[in-house]
Amino acid sequence: MTTMTLGKALNSGLRRALDADPKVLLCGEDIGKLGGVFRITEGLQKDFGEHRVIDSPLAESGIIGTSIGMALRGYRPVIEIQFDGFVFPGFDQIVTQLAKFHFRSHGRSRMPVVIRIPFGGGIGAIEHHSESPEAYFSHTPGLKVVACSTAQDAYWMIQQAIASDDPVIFLEPKRRYHEKSEVDTERVPMALHQAAVRRHGSDITLLTYGPMVKTCLEAATIAAEEGTSIEVVDLRTLSPMDMVTIFESVRRTKRAVVVHEAQRSFAVGAELSARLTEELFYVMESPVLRVTAYDTPYPMSRVESEYLPSVDRILGTVDDSLAY
Amino acid sequence: MALDGANDGMVQLLTPEGQLVEHPDFSYQVDDAEAREWLRQMVLGRRFDIEGTALQRQGEIGLWPPLLGQEASQVGAAAAVHPKDMVFPTYREHAIALSLGVEPAEMLSLWRGTRVGDWDSEVRRFGLYTMVIGAQTLHATGYAMGLQLDGMVGNPEPDRNAAVLAFHGDGASSQGDVNEAYVFAASYSAPVVFFCQNNQWAISEPITRQSKIPLYQRARGFGFPGIRVDGNDVFAVKAVTEWAMERARQGQGPAFIEAFTYRMGAHTTSDDPSKYRLAAETEHWKLKDPIERVIAFLRRRNAVDDGFFTQLDQEADDFGAAVRDACKQLTEPDMSEIFDMVYAEQTPWLNQQAEEYASYAESFDVESGSHS
Structure with a gap:
């Protein structure tokens, strides 16, 4: 066990993937000498060379489109998108090309491409730097979408995503980059597309992922002092979702609240609500409730703490569910 | 005529009348057997295209984008492709597809709706048809970057080298992806040749809506050579493409070819060109037919006799019948x-x-x- 920040864990995971497979390449803006704007790729170009850690021209569609070509040639490109709000110039290549290549080649062409996206808010940033675009990608057949929340997951999930033969949108909770936790670099903890119960509880299940996992755990700690036992499930994988773990938890607690930074409508919470209703309608004691951002563009940063789900809003919604 | 590029440095080796002409940089070393083979490929490509249109009219396929008039651009380009090279097409490259060995049934299955992409692109060295305009130029550039990483560029042994031929049209020249592909290709000196078939029309929009300068002149701004070739002259297309592909294989980076041609038919079988262009323009281009000029050339040299044409007609008829059969026999999904x-x-x-x-x-x- 070693203790490291989530950002350092990503760096170590990328290093190990580059070491393990000469076909792994990193592509992105400023990822070479600078090590990326968040320094996640720091030192990698120096050690693996500029042919494997490739500084790209400033064009997201170009980065993704050329990565598709490299994947067709047998490479495994790992793309860094600088910020969530900047993925959209590459959106067409992701949804019309990357996501569909396996399908439109009847399975002949595989697309082992990882797109790393620092996502979410809470860092006091200007517009386009705090967004949660996961629903767009989770809605797209052909993509897989995962989000890490701990250093341990960052280290292992990035390697598992790179090893996947399908395209993976890899969401990194940017506001948690500097938070430290323990990493076991010896033993693979779990499969990529599995959810993790972060805290066991019996009264209600919080379903969450990415940056909100920590917020939910804080809420659970406070609720415990008041006698409410909250279970916190870290989804880890949004497409596909691990319904076995999710159903098992909610079947026990009979109540569920989904928490995410993304806007409410047509999002992960809506999907989870539908699936839980379809499967556990007669089991549940209350409807699935959602604690999310509001359906507006991400606001000016001075109000983001009110815009984003907070411990207080989560606990309020937990109370609503329990009182139902 | 404003669209006529004849006075704009266009490489031409065979006139519409079938006369060989000199060019300071490019030449065709006359080989009658080779010329007959290209004629054959153009005739079969045109026949395939006519069958495609007919099959759509008969309700056997849903849509067909005709290549009529662009046979020399595609067959000439195909002649410059080596076994290790890779081609990324748009959705109108039926003639080069045939020349590279893609089966008619494999192409028709897409348009009939029995498959979404049928041929093995690695085996055929021919990527899947791409409907999102210009998206394939980035895949081509990335593939070329992969060739570089594989050490398949600039080797002293020519057999070890390879390059990518990326097709796009005049309309695609306005797409961001295509311009990004030029930037990436230039930045990494990727072994990719952009082959633009400027057929003058992007559905109903003339080339003047896309560009205020001849397209080939744009290449210079991206940092690689651009050249305009008579796209209806199979000799010139072959010579120019061979030059561009060879310099790419040798590690001299990308190049841009503007094959100046004309879409004689509709954009697709759903289109109606009579609503947006004059018949006189099409008549003008008929005089520049890519097939007729090779026939005239070979006849003048007595390199073909009537028997050759009887045999070629028969082969085309047999091929047409086989295409129709293959279409109707496609397995329902x-x-x-x-x-x-x-x-x-x-x-x-x-x-x-x-x-x-x-x-x-x-x-x-x-x-x-x-x-x-």
Whole structure:
């Protein structure tokens, strides 16, 4: 066990993937000498060379489109998108090309491409730097979408995503980059597309992922002092979702609240609500409730703490569910 | 005529009348057998195209984008492709596809709706048709970067080298992806040749809507050579493409070829060119037919006799019949196939939907066709 920040864990995971497979390449803006704007790729170009850690021209569609070509040639490109709000110039290549290549080649062409996206808010940033675009990608057949929340997951999930033969949108909770936790670099903890119960509880299940996992755990700690036992499930994988773990938890607690930074409508919470209703309608004691951002563009940063789900809003919604 | 590029440095080796002309940089070393073979490929390409249009009119396929008039651009380009090279097409490259060995049935299955992409692009060295305009130019550039990483560029032994030929049209020249492909190709000196078939029309929009300067002149701004070639002259297209591909293989980076040609037919079988262009323009281009000029050339040299044409006509007729048969014999797809096509590693969620569909399908009484 070693203790490291989530950002350092990503760096170590990328290093190990580059070491393990000469076909792994990193592509992105400023990822070479600078090590990326968040320094996640720091030192990698120096050690693996500029042919494997490739500084790209400033064009997201170009980065993704050329990565598709490299994947067709047998490479495994790992793309860094600088910020969530900047993925959209590459959106067409992701949804019309990357996501569909396996399908439109009847399975002949595989697309082992990882797109790393620092996502979410809470860092006091200007517009386009705090967004949660996961629903767009989770809605797209052909993509897989995962989000890490701990250093341990960052280290292992990035390697598992790179090893996947399908395209993976890899969401990194940017506001948690500097938070430290323990990493076991010896033993693979779990499969990529599995959810993790972060805290066991019996009264209600919080379903969450990415940056909100920590917020939910804080809420659970406070609720415990008041006698409410909250279970916190870290989804880890949004497409596909691990319904076995999710159903098992909610079947026990009979109540569920989904928490995410993304806007409410047509999002992960809506999907989870539908699936839980379809499967556990007669089991549940209350409807699935959602604690999310509001359906507006991400606001000016001075109000983001009110815009984003907070411990207080989560606990309020937990109370609503329990009182139902 | 404003669209006529004859006075704009265009490389031409064979005039519309079938006369060889000199060019300071490019030449065609006359080889009658080779010329006859290219003529044959153009005739079969045109026949395939005519059959495609007819099959659409007969309701056998849903849509067809005719290549009529662009046979020399494609057959000439195909002649410059080596076995290790890779070609990324748009969706109108039927003639080069045939020349590279793609089966007519493999192409027709897309338009008939029995498959979404049928040929093995690695085996055929020919990527899948791409409908999102220009998207394939980035894939081509990335593939070329992969060739570089594989050490297949600039080797002293020519056999070890390879390059990529990326097709796009005049309309695509306005797309961001295409311009990004130029930037990436230039930045990394990728071994990719952009082959633009400027057929003058992007559905109803003339080239003047896309560009205020000749397209080939744009290449210089991106940092690589651009050249305009008579796209209806198979000799010139071959010579220019061979030059560009060879310098790419040798590590001298990308190049841009503007094959100046004309879309004699509609954009697709759903289009109606009479609404936006004059018949006189099409008549003008008929005089520049890519096939007629090679026939005139070979006849003048007595390199063909009537027997050659009788035989070629027969081959085209037989080929046409085989194309029609192959189309009608395409295997109907099964809805249940699609669930396994999405991922390399299947998901439980999609599996569940596959089962849901299977049980729905099973609920039908096959005998009476009624729902049980």
